[in-house]
Amino acid sequence: MTVNPKVSIIMPSYNHGLFIREAIESVLKQTYGDWELLIVDDGSEDDSLNTAEAYARLFHPKIQLIRHPDNSHLGIMETYRVALNRATGNLISFLESDDVWEHDGLETKVRALEKHKDVALVYTDVELFGEESHSKNTMERYCELVIRKEQRTRPYFAYDLIYVNLIPTFSCVLVRAQAMSGLDFSVPDAYSKWLDRWLWAQIALRGKFLYVSQKKTRWRFHQKNYNWQANTSMKDMLISGSRFNERLNTMVWRSLRRNREYGTMIRLMCRKLRYQLS
Numbered sequence: 001m002t003v004n005p006k007v008s009i010i011m012p013s014y015n016h017g018l019f020i021r022e023a024i025e026s027v028l029k030q031t032y033g034d035w036e037l038l039i040v041d042d043g044s045e046d047d048s049l050n051t052a053e054a055y056a057r058l059f060h061p062k063i064q065l066i067r068h069p070d071n072s073h074l075g076i077m078e079t080y081r082v083a084l085n086r087a088t089g090n091l092i093s094f095l096e097s098d099d100v101w102e103h104d105g106l107e108t109k110v111r112a113l114e115k116h117k118d119v120a121l122v123y124t125d126v127e128l129f130g131e132e133s134h135s136k137n138t139m140e141r142y143c144e145l146v147i148r149k150e151q152r153t154r155p156y157f158a159y160d161l162i163y164v165n166l167i168p169t170f171s172c173v174l175v176r177a178q179a180m181s182g183l184d185f186s187v188p189d190a191y192s193k194w195l196d197r198w199l200w201a202q203i204a205l206r207g208k209f210l211y212v213s214q215k216k217t218r219w220r221f222h223q224k225n226y227n228w229q230a231n232t233s234m235k236d237m238l239i240s241g242s243r244f245n246e247r248l249n250t251m252v253w254r255s256l257r258r259n260r261e262y263g264t265m266i267r268l269m270c271r272k273l274r275y276q277l278s
Helices: 020-028 048-059 076-086 105-115 134-146 156-160 189-204 234-258 262-277
Strands: 007-013 035-041 063-067 091-094 119-130 173-176 208-221
Touching (some): 007 020, 007 076, 007 105, 020 048, 035 048, 035 076, 048 063, 063 076, 076 189, 091 105, 105 119, 105 173, 119 134, 156 189, 156 262, 234 262
Parallel strands (some): 007 091, 035 063, 119 208
Antiparallel strands (some): 091 173, 119 173
C-alpha cells in the first residue's frame, strides 16, 4: 500500500484578519488530506489571532497555532524559522495568510515531487487577485515576462536568483524537508522581504527545481502586502535591491568554493558574462 507523504503547511500570520479565514478554508478544502497546518502568529493586533485560535481548537491537532513569547512581533525570518522547527512532515509547503490555494493545489505539487524523485522544490504558476493597483499591474507583467515555462536545474537557477526572483511567492512552493535542513536564515533585516530568494538560492545549490505551469495559487494584492508596505522611494528600492544582490552573490559563490565545485564556478562565470552582455 502506498503511503502518502505528510506535508507541513506553514502559514505566517500578521494582521490579516480580513483574509486568514479564507486562507485556512482553502487548506481544509484540499483534495490531498495528509497535512498539518502550522499557523505562526507574529504579534497580530487585529482579530486574526482569534480566528486562528478558533480553527486550532476545532481541528486540533491537524491545525496548530504557534505564538511568539509575549505575543511579540519578531519579523518574518524568525516566524518562518520557528515554524520549520515545529514541522514534522516529509514535505514543506507555504501559504501566506492572505493567499488562497485552488482545491487541488497541494495534491498537484505533491504528485509532481513523487513523479520527479530528483527534484528538491516544485512551484506552480499564480493568479493575481485583490485590489487594483500599480503594484498589482506591475507584478502581473512580471509573472508574464519572468516566470519561465520550463524546469530549471542547479546551478543556473541559483545564479538567476541573484538578479531576479523567479518564484513569485512563498505560497506556490512545495519543498522536500531535507532540502530545508540547515539553511542559513541570516539575511539582514533590511533585506528580509527577499528572504524567499535567499532560501531558494541555497536550495538550488542542492537540487533541481520544477515549474508547474498550472495556476494553483491565488496571490492576493492589497494595501497591507508585506512587500508593498514600506514607504520607500523607487531610488531607495533599487539601491537596496542592488545591495541584496551583492550579498546573495557572495553567499552563492562561498557555497560553491566551500564544496569545491570548481567546474560549476567556471560555468557560472560564463553565465555572468552572458548576463552582462545581454
